Amino acid sequence: MKKPSDFEGHGVPSGSSNREERQPQEGSESKSGEREGGELGGAEADLEGWRAAERLEWAFRRFGDRVVLSSSFGIQAGVLLHLATRLRPEIPVVFVDTGYLFPETYRYADLLTERLGLRLHVARAPFSAAWFEARYGRLWEKGVEGLDRYNELRKVEPMRRALEDLGAACWLAGLRRAQARTRAELPALQWQGGVAKLHPIIDWSDEEVEAYFEEWGIPRHPLASRGYVSVGDVPTSRPWEEGMLPEETRFFGWKRECGLHSRLGQAPAS
Numbered sequence: 365m366k367k368p369s370d371f372e373g374h375g376v377p378s379g380s381s382n383r384e385e386r387q388p389q390e391g392s393e394s395k396s397g398e399r400e401g402g403e404l405g406g407a408e409a410d411l412e413g414w415r416a417a418e419r420l421e422w423a424f425r426r427f428g429d430r431v432v433l434s435s436s437f438g439i440q441a442g443v444l445l446h447l448a449t450r451l452r453p454e455i456p457v458v459f460v461d462t463g464y465l466f467p468e469t470y471r472y473a474d475l476l477t478e479r480l481g482l483r484l485h486v487a488r489a490p491f492s493a494a495w496f497e498a499r500y501g502r503l504w505e506k507g508v509e510g511l512d513r514y515n516e517l518r519k520v521e522p523m524r525r526a527l528e529d530l531g532a533a534c535w536l537a538g539l540r541r542a543q544a545r546t547r548a549e550l551p552a553l554q555w556q557g558g559v560a561k562l563h564p565i566i567d568w569s570d571e572e573v574e575a576y577f578e579e580w581g582i583p584r585h586p587l588a589s590r591g592y593v594s595v596g597d598v599p600t601s602r603p604w605e606e607g608m609l610p611e612e613t614r615f616f617g618w619k620r621e622c623g624l625h626s627r628l629g630q631a632p633a634s
Contacts, residue, residue: 411552416564419552420451423534423562430533432485434458434523437473438595440573442582444538444565449480455536457482458526462518463493464597468586475583485530487522504599511600527559534560540568 411419423431433448433455435441448455459473477484489496496518503514527535540563541550552566565573577584587595591603594613604613 411562412567414552416447416568417451419562419564420448420536423536423560423564424452427534427560430531431536432456432458432527432530432532432534433536434460435538436460436596437469437476437585439585439588439592440577441538442476442584443568443573443576444536445476445480445482446576446580446582447564448536449482453481454483456485456530458485458487458523458530460487460519460522460526462597463488463496464518464599466587466595466598466601469595472583472585479583485526487526489518489522502599504597524557527557532559534562536562536564538565539563540566 411422414422431452433444435445435457437459445457473484476482491499500513500517503510503517506513526532535556539550550563550566552563554561554563576582585592585595587603591605592601592613593604595601602613
């Protein structure tokens with residue numbers, strides 16, 4: 365059985381390199397397009413047919429210096445980091461350090477930070493991993509409820525603080541529809557936690573991602589060569605094995621999302 369990419373096994377069609385390319389409409393970034401409560405109006409539909417660079421250019425025009433990019437420095441994170449910093453080198457890059465990441469991920473973050481000149485903003489929980497375990501135990505071993513609590517404290521809450529500290533009005537994230545069933549219906553633009561959340565490469569295929577790595581000579585995450593198709597924390601990530609879906613390599617197969625892209629707008633757990 366062929367090793368899948370992070371895009372296969374979900375019945376989700378890959379994007380096409382021959383996608384229709386629509387040009388940004390004049391005035392699409394104006395405030396007159398906003399909905400009540402601050403959400404953006406027609407831009408959601410307009411952005412669907414655009415190329416990744418056009419989506420990024422729209423965000424930079426519309427939100428100015430209040431655009432931030434988040435990165436896990438995971439297996440394919442180098443693509444959006446390179447895309448965004450080519451257009452805006454000074455964009456803040458939020459890296460949520462849970463304290464449980466692989467040593468290879470920390471080294472990869474250092475490598476890309478130096479190579480791309482990233483303006484890195486590291487977000488952490490207010491207490492160390494050791495203190496966390498002393499207080500709460502190994503929550504990831506306590507079922508879905510424990511895993512959700514862990515993710516809230518070590519990932520979601522630090523990210524929420526980072527967006528507030530940076531005054532973010534627009535958050536760029538590298539999600540793609542083909543990565544998992546939970547992402548198959550994601551729009552290019554959505555509203556989350558009071559912030560416009562843009563997914564510039566939402567419709568990219570596996571082939572497009574790989575071609576971009578090759579074209580620009582972007583370094584790969586060291587764990588990619590060891591069978592990892594998706595990587596997060598050490599306790600909840602494992603390499604792909606024959607017969608597995610890619611999403612089963614994270615969180616023991618219980619779930620795919622850690623909460624950053626689903627619960628950020630909700631009130632913190634008590």
